Amino acid sequence: MFELRYNITDADMRAVNKKSIISYFALYFCVALCGLAAGVAAIVLKPSDLTFIAGIVLTVFGGLLLACALLMLIAPRNLLKSVVPTGDADMEVKIDHDAVTVDGKRLSYSDMTSVKNKKTYLLVFFGRSEVLLVKNALADGTLGQLCEYISARAGRALPPSLAAKNAENAENTSSADGADASAE
Numbered sequence: 001m002f003e004l005r006y007n008i009t010d011a012d013m014r015a016v017n018k019k020s021i022i023s024y025f026a027l028y029f030c031v032a033l034c035g036l037a038a039g040v041a042a043i044v045l046k047p048s049d050l051t052f053i054a055g056i057v058l059t060v061f062g063g064l065l066l067a068c069a070l071l072m073l074i075a076p077r078n079l080l081k082s083v084v085p086t087g088d089a090d091m092e093v094k095i096d097h098d099a100v101t102v103d104g105k106r107l108s109y110s111d112m113t114s115v116k117n118k119k120t121y122l123l124v125f126f127g128r129s130e131v132l133l134v135k136n137a138l139a140d141g142t143l144g145q146l147c148e149y150i151s152a153r154a155g156r157a158l159p160p161s162l163a164a165k166n167a168e169n170a171e172n173t174s175s176a177d178g179a180d181a182s183a184e
Contacts, residue, residue, distance in 0.1 A: 001094065001095065001096040001097075002093075002094070002095040002096075002146055002149070003092070003093070003094050003095075004092075004093040004094075004095075004134065004135070005090050005091070005092055005093070006090060006091065006093070006135040007087065007088055007089060007090050007091060008082055008084065008086045008087075008091065008133050008135075009086055009087070009088060010086050012086070012133060012135075013078075013080070013081070013082055013086055013133070016080055016123065016131070016133065017076075017077075017078050017079055017080055020079045020080060021072060021073070021076070021077070021079060024072060024079075025069050025072050025073055028065055028066075028068060028069035028072065029066065029069045031065060032062050032063075032065035032066035032069055033062070033066070034062075035058050035059075035061055035062030035065060036058075036059060036062035036063065036066065037062075038055075038058050038062075039054075039055045039056065039057070039058030039059030039060075039061075039062055040055070040059060041055070042054055042055025042058065043055035043056060043059065079129065080123075080129055080130070080131045081129060081130055081131070082130070082131060082132070082133065083102075083107065083126050083130050083131065083132045084102045084103070084105060084132065091103050093134065095146065095149070095150065097153075100124070100132065100150075102132070107126065107132065109150075109153040109154055109155065110155060111126050111127075112124055112125065112126060112150070112153075112154035112155055113125045113126065113127060113128075113154070113155065114154065115147055115150050115151045115154055117143065117144065117147040120135070120136055120143075121133055121134060121135050121136060121143075122134040122143060122146065122147055122150070124150060124154075134146065134150075
């Protein structure tokens with residue numbers, strides 16, 4: 001069991017969002033520049049009418065993608081949002097075999113979609129855009145061990161509602177089988 005005590009501020013979430021936006025910007029920018037270069041080369045060389053038209057199309061789409069990449073930097077957007085409320089107050093995070101508990105809020109492993117290990121923190125994804133930021137606040141152990149532990153458990157536990165239903169179904173099945181066996 002891991003016990004951590006740290007806070008998640010709005011500045012932390014802005015920094016995480018900024019890093020993810022920069023990574024998307026770099027990808028879009030490189031693809032846009034390649035498209036523009038190929039399009040201009042096809043227009044200038046003009047070996048046939050088909051390549052000339054393809055060059056125009058590549059140039060237009062490369063320009064549009066470049067504009068989208070630049071707009072991504074100008075207009076900030078929160079790609080990721082925190083599962084727990086942000087603030088300056090310290091949170092108590094307990095990670096055990098059953099679930100992750102943050103100040104009494106239980107986060108099931110079955111809802112986790114992935115875990116990304118950044119050097120100073122972990123991003124535990126719940127769906128596509130909701131994350132739990134786990135800072136390196138371990139008294140014993142390393143962040144890598146915690147990442148391995150959460151990764152091994154992520155997506156594999158039943159949510160509490162299904163676990164209760166499965167327990168009820170197993171109880172009903174065993175009592176019905178026991179009644180049939182005693183009747184024989």
